[in-house]
Amino acid sequence: MTYNLSKSKYQSGLQCKKKLWLEINDREKASPLSKAVERIFEQGTEVGIEARKRFPSGLLIEYDRTNPSSSVEKTKEAIKDGAEILFEGAFFYDDTLILADILTKNEDSTWDLIEVKSSTKVKDEHIPDLAIQKYVIEGAGLKVNKTHLMHLNSKCVYPDLSTLFVIEDVNQQVEELSESVPNNVVGFKEVISEEAEPNVAIGLQCKDPHECSFKEYCWEFAGDKAVFDIPSLSKKKKVILQDKGILTLEQLTKEHPLSDSEWEYVNRILNEGIDINKDGIRQMLCELEYPIHFLDFETYNPAIPYFDGMSPYSQFPFQYSCHVLGENGKLDHYEYLHIDNTDPRKPLAEMLLSSISGAGSVVAYFTGFEKSVLENLCGCFPEYSERLQSIIDRLWDQLNIFRYHYKHYAFGGTNSLKSVLPVVVPELSYEDLEVQGGTDAQAVWDEMINTDDEKQKERMKKELKEYCRMDTLAMVEIHKKLA
Numbered sequence: 157m158t159y160n161l162s163k164s165k166y167q168s169g170l171q172c173k174k175k176l177w178l179e180i181n182d183r184e185k186a187s188p189l190s191k192a193v194e195r196i197f198e199q200g201t202e203v204g205i206e207a208r209k210r211f212p213s214g215l216l217i218e219y220d221r222t223n224p225s226s227s228v229e230k231t232k233e234a235i236k237d238g239a240e241i242l243f244e245g246a247f248f249y250d251d252t253l254i255l256a257d258i259l260t261k262n263e264d265s266t267w268d269l270i271e272v273k274s275s276t277k278v279k280d281e282h283i284p285d286l287a288i289q290k291y292v293i294e295g296a297g298l299k300v301n302k303t304h305l306m307h308l309n310s311k312c313v314y315p316d317l318s319t320l321f322v323i324e325d326v327n328q329q330v331e332e333l334s335e336s337v338p339n340n341v342v343g344f345k346e347v348i349s350e351e352a353e354p355n356v357a358i359g360l361q362c363k364d365p366h367e368c369s370f371k372e373y374c375w376e377f378a379g380d381k382a383v384f385d386i387p388s389l390s391k392k393k394k395v396i397l398q399d400k401g402i403l404t405l406e407q408l409t410k411e412h413p414l415s416d417s418e419w420e421y422v423n424r425i426l427n428e429g430i431d432i433n434k435d436g437i438r439q440m441l442c443e444l445e446y447p448i449h450f451l452d453f454e455t456y457n458p459a460i461p462y463f464d465g466m467s468p469y470s471q472f473p474f475q476y477s478c479h480v481l482g483e484n485g486k487l488d489h490y491e492y493l494h495i496d497n498t499d500p501r502k503p504l505a506e507m508l509l510s511s512i513s514g515a516g517s518v519v520a521y522f523t524g525f526e527k528s529v530l531e532n533l534c535g536c537f538p539e540y541s542e543r544l545q546s547i548i549d550r551l552w553d554q555l556n557i558f559r560y561h562y563k564h565y566a567f568g569g570t571n572s573l574k575s576v577l578p579v580v581v582p583e584l585s586y587e588d589l590e591v592q593g594g595t596d597a598q599a600v601w602d603e604m605i606n607t608d609d610e611k612q613k614e615r616m617k618k619e620l621k622e623y624c625r626m627d628t629l630a631m632v633e634i635h636k637k638l639a
């Protein structure tokens with residue numbers, strides 16, 4: 157049995173023919189999976205396992221990567237032997253191999269197909285996933301009666317996980333797509349067998365519905381000048397530009413439909429512009445009161461909740477760093493890192509209240525995030541809500557300086573702390589840190605609290621502390637440069 161297509165390859169073909177071709181013929185051009193994407197896959201697996209528990213009599217067909225035919229044979233045998241609920245049943249038809257998450261047999265010997273997703277709602281891209289499965293399963297000889305999507309229920313609240321999943325009937329949407337599947341399969345097989353890589357220009361498809369793993373390779377020529385990176389550019393304008401073959405900022409001319417702020421960005425990047433409003437910065441800094449606290453949280457948001465009162469993807473903090481700058485220039489540092497798999501919220505909140513005094517500003521970078529974490533803690537611990545609310549009331553957003561008063565071509569299309577720091581404080585860098593961002597921190601924390609290897613645990617604790625500390629130190633040093 158040779159197969160070229162699968163559920164994921166079919167989806168790739170729908171997103172971009174070049175992506176499909178590269179995945180089969182030149183995989184090395186893909187960027188390595190980020191920790192964030194790995195975490196999404198791991199959560200998907202955990203959700204899949206949890207979903208199966210809702211069907212206690214189901215039979216799991218173990219997939220053998222080295223011998224897919226054996227999995228197809230095992231599936232056939234299980235059906236012949238009277239299995240009524242199958243997990244990961246393997247089917248092969250029209251050079252396409254699919255594994256069906258859950259199949260349940262009806263009294264009339266038809267089957268219902270259930271695809272499990274870790275999202276909290278049905279998304280457009282889920283429907284073709286089911287359409288290709290239905291096509292292959294029916295081609296392999298089974299009659300599919302209904303197709304369903306089983307996703308997480310955002311209203312479910314731990315500890316009651318009985319309502320963790322919602323099963324939605326998506327039969328009609330799948331039926332509407334069914335007609336297009338055979339032609340797509342023919343077309344995708346042709347693409348795969350082409351000698352040369354298909355000539356596809358970069359565009360909206362590179363990030364929709366998922367960021368393409370070949371983006372670095374395909375976008376290299378555009379550098380930081382891709383039109384699709386213009387901040388807040390609407391989808392409608394992107395489509396217009398893509399249809400006209402306008403891919404880079406250099407190709408833009410006056411008649412293109414950009415707003416004043418979009419043109420401002422384009423000109424700043426093309427002319428290496430720097431625009432610093434010193435009066436505006438001074439006025440903003442005057443709002444600050446000593447002692448100035450620089451605060452940053454790291455948070456985790458598991459797909460399947462495991463602490464009281466939490467729903468799927470509810471966020472909880474597991475770490476913070478706080479630098480405190482006194483009027484005399486003295487800098488103190490406080491931090492908290494939760495190191496086991498118990499609920500971190502209460503000990504963290506208590507420690508936070510001892511790190512942040514009753515007076516003075518609390519600086520964060522994008523305060524919306526810190527505010528939401530603090531508000532959640534207020535809701536969980538009414539006994540601390542007054543003091544936590546006082547921290548919320550004193551939040552001050554350093555990001556606003558870079559939104560309104562300090563613009564630099566080297567920031568590119570973002571004002572994130574990691575874009576701003578190398579320009580404003582070039583002597584300070586995240587480069588040598590093992591943890592490179594919030595999603596890395598989540599993955600490392602999850603690993604750290606679950607490992608029994610003490611040496612590894614110590615290493616990961618150090619990495620997490622270094623990273624979070626750097627976030628607040630970066631704000632301190634930026635503040636000093638601006639003051």
Ligand code: SF4
Binds near residue numbers: 171178356362363371
């Ligand atoms: S980056 Fe864009 S053009 Fe390149 S393969 Fe991916 S989707 Fe296609």
